[in-house]
Amino acid sequence: MSRYGEFPGTRPRRLRTTPAMRRLVAETRLNPAEFILPLFVREGISDPVPVSSMPGVVQHTRDTLRKAVAEAAEAGVGGVMLFGVPEVKDAVGSSGTDPDGILQVAIRDVVDEVGDALVVMSDLCLDEFTDHGHCGVLDAEGRVDNDATLERYAEMARVQADAGVHVVGASGMMDGQVGVIRDALDEIGRQDVAILGYTVKYASAFYGPFREAVNSSLKGDRKTYQQDPANLRESMRELALDLAEGADMVMVKPALPYLDVLTRVADSVDVPVAAYQISGEYAMVEAAAANGWIDRERTILETLTSIRRAGANMILTYWATEVAQRL
Numbered sequence: 238m239s240r241y242g243e244f245p246g247t248r249p250r251r252l253r254t255t256p257a258m259r260r261l262v263a264e265t266r267l268n269p270a271e272f273i274l275p276l277f278v279r280e281g282i283s284d285p286v287p288v289s290s291m292p293g294v295v296q297h298t299r300d301t302l303r304k305a306v307a308e309a310a311e312a313g314v315g316g317v318m319l320f321g322v323p324e325v326k327d328a329v330g331s332s333g334t335d336p337d338g339i340l341q342v343a344i345r346d347v348v349d350e351v352g353d354a355l356v357v358m359s360d361l362c363l364d365e366f367t368d369h370g371h372c373g374v375l376d377a378e379g380r381v382d383n384d385a386t387l388e389r390y391a392e393m394a395r396v397q398a399d400a401g402v403h404v405v406g407a408s409g410m411m412d413g414q415v416g417v418i419r420d421a422l423d424e425i426g427r428q429d430v431a432i433l434g435y436t437v438k439y440a441s442a443f444y445g446p447f448r449e450a451v452n453s454s455l456k457g458d459r460k461t462y463q464q465d466p467a468n469l470r471e472s473m474r475e476l477a478l479d480l481a482e483g484a485d486m487v488m489v490k491p492a493l494p495y496l497d498v499l500t501r502v503a504d505s506v507d508v509p510v511a512a513y514q515i516s517g518e519y520a521m522v523e524a525a526a527a528n529g530w531i532d533r534e535r536t537i538l539e540t541l542t543s544i545r546r547a548g549a550n551m552i553l554t555y556w557a558t559e560v561a562q563r564l
């Protein structure tokens with residue numbers, strides 16, 4: 238109780254009175270430079286194909302991909318993350334290491350289009366390219382073979398670097414992947430290519446719409462290599478390993494259901510920390526908004542602000558260009 242008797246002496250509401258006051262005292266601000274736009278490019282199509290579970294997101298043609306990246310750069314977005322969807326998939330994901338494979342072709346297109354105007358990143362993982370949909374190659378018993386997969390990742394790193402990528406996103410969750418990719422890049426004299434480690438990556442149900450976006454034929458799940466949502470200590474172990482192996486940046490994924498993990502990671506490292514607002518997080522907001530149940534624009538900004546507040550330096554979000562234009 239205050240010296241005024243029954244009235245409060247301290248009034249936090251004073252700092253919430255007007256939009257100008259709220260803007261002045263805001264502790265977290267969003268900046269387009271810290272957004273990374275994930276983009277899908279599909280081989281062999283002449284028109285973009287909508288991803289039905291992600292309204293507003295498409296599988297791009299090579300042409301529309303160039304336009305999307307130019308538009309993102311124009312809006313001030315900091316980077317793009319490219320995913321390739323090949324026409325033909327096989328057991329070892331051959332097109333992922335083919336210099337003329339769709340992802341390599343797309344990297345060349347994008348670098349040609351925007352140069353250094355934004356940072357060009359690529360997904361370094363096999364699931365987009367394998368016919369079984371797993372992030373690695375399988376052994377005779379059908380299990381994901383860690384070390385055989387590492388050899389494939391090393392090859393992917395080399396062809397993606399040759400195509401001109403600035404940062405490779407090591408997203409497959411194989412043990413030792415960051416170290417093997419670093420060695421592969423260094424061996425071909427590409428010390429300049431950075432590695433974004435998908436350090437903390439949970440086996441999440443929120444990846445659902447992504448499977449449609451990359452025409453995945455995965456049956457089952459990725460629980461033998463992605464992490465159990467129940468665990469946090471395990472994430473700190475993954476973090477220590479990725480840093481020791483040479484990750485230049487680390488990522489927490491998904492974002493919104495794992496803000497506690499994000500804060501722990503952000504508080505304990507001195508490298509940039511990214512968070513990936515994934516397909517299912519996007520789909521939930523779009524679906525609720527389409528039904529008129531939530532205010533779409535406010536919800537998007539609130540989720541991004543929360544991810545930022547929790548400690549992310551960079552956010553991968555399918556809304557990157559739209560929000561950048563709005564800010």
Ligand code: PBG
Binds near residue numbers: 360372
């Ligand atoms: C792996 C990869 C996935 C996503 C990004 N990279 C799928 C997975 O690991 O299951 C998901 C992104 C999203 O859901 O938006 N190549």
